[in-house]
Amino acid sequence: MKNAWEPFATQLIGSGYACSAEKQEGVYQDSLVVNAEAALFLTRTQSGKKLIVLGRKESSLFTDIVAEETGNILDVPYKVAALSHPNAVTMRNYFPFMKPVPFGRESFSMGLGDRLGIASPGHLRCLKGTQIRPVLAQQSIRELTLTERTYKDVLDAASWAVLQEGFHEGFGADGDHLKKPEEVKMALDLGYSMITLDCSEKIDNTVNALSASEVAQQYAKLAPALKQEMESEYLGKTFLVGKIPITFDAESLQRTVLTYGATLAFIKEIHTTFIAPRAAEIDFELSIDETETPTTAEAHYFMAAEMKKAGIELTSVAPRFCGEFQKAIDYIGDLAQFEAEFVVHSAIADHFGYRLSIHSGSDKFKVFPIIGKYTGGRVHVKTAGTNWLEALRVVCRVDPGFFRKICAHSRMRFPDAAKFYHVTTDLKKIPDAETLPDAALERMLNEEDARQLLHITYGYILTDKDAQGAPLFRERLYQLWDENEDAYADVLIKHIGHHVKTLKSLMNKG
Helix, strand or coil: CCCHHHHHHHHHHHHHCCCCCEEEEECCCCHEECCCEEEEEEEEECCCCEEEEEECCCHHHHCCCCCEEEEEEEEEEEEECCHHHHHHHHHHCCHHHHHCCCCCCCHHHHEEEECCCCHHHEEEECCCCCCEEEEEEEHHHHHHHHHHCCCCHHHHCCCCCCCCCCCCCEEEEEEEEEEHHHHHHHHHHHHHCCEEEEECCCCEEEEEEEEHHHHHHHHCCCCCCCHHHHHHHHHHCEEEEEEEEECHHHHHHHHHHHHHHHHHHHHHHHHHHHHHHCCCCCCEEEECCCCCCCCCCCHHHHHHHHHCCCCCCEEEEECCCCCCCCCCCCCCCCCHHHHHHHHHHHHHHHHHHHEEEEECCCCCCHHHHHHHHHCCCCCEEEEEEHHHHHHHHHHHHHHHHHHHHHHHHHHHHHHHHCCCCCCCCCHHHHCCCCHHHHHHHHHHCHHHHHHHHHHHHHHHHHCCCCCCCCCCCCHHHHHHHHCCCCCCCCCHHHHHHHHHHHHHHHHHHH
């Protein structure tokens, strides 16, 4: 049954009637939501997006929204409200589709990290009708530090985006690459539906370089009870995952225990303290990909088996695959080797019932056929930096001179940014933007070295300031993106859409 407020709100939106004395530039037609107390929708104004609320003054929803302006339209009370955190919390309480939800172990989902807080509308338009589940809020602590945003900002931007686009099918929110207990607690307290636990600081990367005798010597120092437990569980035993055998000889078991043993207590502590007590279901992803060497089949099986033994249900696992998943460019490595190892990783995931998670999945088109063939659509693919590069594409098209300044600053800041990311960027291969005509500038966003340069320096572009403390680029960038909102959505739909189309077609054949 239609709510009594809906016809009035629909008529108001259709007429273009401005609620506010401030100039109203347009209404987001798909954003209209109603309940028994009020009708609400989003509109553009000269000072940004606003929430319009029509309803009874005494109703709880109308009262709970913090207003910048109040008044009456045709004798109906209204409020004009900022897209603030308190209002986002209120809206999530009244409209459940604005809350993140877990997706579980069976879906095909994409992590669509939005570093800027403005990409999610384009991402949602791209995914509508595809059956791919969107994880809109996905940021690591490192990314938040570099962009000077918070987990509140990230989740709120996603919530407002699903309202704007009328997307009621459910979205996820990922506390990505969290390493500390307080980070996990913070994300969960805010309502994040997924935790990606990064175990990189607990994994011993030095073991791989040790000889077999050195490994044996280190292993001999472990507690007798631990050694007895590990050997009784794994030593000399063969485990079938599908039809693939995984066998632990003495050296492989010793290396695995030494490399990953310290992660077990860490994972159990996080799960027992923060995940298990939650009444709501949480997607729990184990990230063991931030390591110097690829994850062996034995290591992957060992971690999965130990989690099962501890009663920890993993939603997904991100191994460190062979080759390189560098930022902003395609896969680097031997595809035959990748496929041979991916088959085993996929079989282990199927055996234990969780999904594989592909980190740094942006632009990895070379391996998409392999991912599609062996997962058949039960997989999580994370992307993030692509939305930043496509945002720069919009800047390049509408203000080439400003884009040149960004390129020059990125080149200057590259040594600082390279400390945070593993890239093989060759600055000598990147043309000087000052020497390129406007028509040739955009090619920088299509070439690998330039893409990596612009990709990893995003934090400095967004936060660096001049001598007076004013942002060098941030305010102008957000102004340009706001003025060209649909153009930004269009480039995202084209680029992320290529990912979606490729993965879906391949998975249908898998």
